[in-house]
Amino acid sequence: MKAIIFDFDGVIHDTYELAYQINVEVLGKDLTHEQYRDFFNGNIFERVVVDKEREKTAFENFFKLQNEAFKNFKIDGNIKSNLEELAKKYSLFIISSNQEEALNIYFQNNKFTHIFKEIMGAETHQSKVEKFKYLFEKYKLQSEDCVFVTDTLGDILEGNKAGIRTVAVDFGFHGRDRLEKGNPFKIVSSFDEVVKVIKNM
Numbered sequence: 644m645k646a647i648i649f650d651f652d653g654v655i656h657d658t659y660e661l662a663y664q665i666n667v668e669v670l671g672k673d674l675t676h677e678q679y680r681d682f683f684n685g686n687i688f689e690r691v692v693v694d695k696e697r698e699k700t701a702f703e704n705f706f707k708l709q710n711e712a713f714k715n716f717k718i719d720g721n722i723k724s725n726l727e728e729l730a731k732k733y734s735l736f737i738i739s740s741n742q743e744e745a746l747n748i749y750f751q752n753n754k755f756t757h758i759f760k761e762i763m764g765a766e767t768h769q770s771k772v773e774k775f776k777y778l779f780e781k782y783k784l785q786s787e788d789c790v791f792v793t794d795t796l797g798d799i800l801e802g803n804k805a806g807i808r809t810v811a812v813d814f815g816f817h818g819r820d821r822l823e824k825g826n827p828f829k830i831v832s833s834f835d836e837v838v839k840v841i842k843n844m
C-alpha cells in the first residue's frame with residue numbers, strides 16, 4: 644500500500660446535517676432524509692434532475708451557504724492525529740465531489756493543507772472514476788497500491804469501476820446495509836479502525 648485516498652464529507656468531517664439542512668433550504672422543505680441519502684447511491688452529478696435551471700441555482704446557493712459554514716468547522720482532534728500518523732508512511736489524497744474552494748477553506752482554516760499531496764474536488768472532474776485515473780497516472784500508482792476511504796455506496800461503486808479497494812465507514816452519510824451493496828473490502832465504525840485495517844492491507 645502506497646497511497647490512501649480519502650473522501651471528505653462524512654469521512655474527514657461529519658457534514659451531513661449541514662448539507663441536508665442547506666438542501667432543504669435550497670431544494671424545498673419536502674426533501675426527506677431518505678431522499679437526500681439516495682442522492683449518494685450513485686455519482687451525485689449523475690442523478691436524475693427534472694428542473695435543470697432550478698437545480699443550477701440550488702447548487703450555487705448550496706455552495707454559497709456551505710462555504711460560510713465551512714469557515715467555522717474545526718477538524719476532529721482524533722482524525723487529525725490519525726491522518727498525521729498515516730502521512731508518515733503513505734501518500735494521502737482527497738477525492739471529493741465537493742468543491743475544491745470549500746475544501747481549501749476548511750483545510751486552510753485548520754492549518755492542515757500540507758498533509759495531503761493533492762485535493763481533488765468537482766473542479767478537477769465530476770467523475771470520481773476519472774479523478775482516480777488522473778491520480779494513478781500523475782503519481783505513477785497502480786490501483787492496487789491505493790485504498791479509498793469513503794462513506795457512500797455511490798463512491799464505492801466508482802471505486803470498483805477504477806479497480807480500487809474501498810474501506811467504507813458507517814459513521815457518515817450511509818449505514819452499513821447500504822454500504823454492503825457495493826461490496827467494499829471492509830466496513831468499519833471508527834477512524835481508529837480505518838487506520839488499523841489499512842496497516843494490515
Ligand SMILES: [Mg+2]
Binds near residue numbers: 650652653794795816
Ligand atoms: Mg462522503
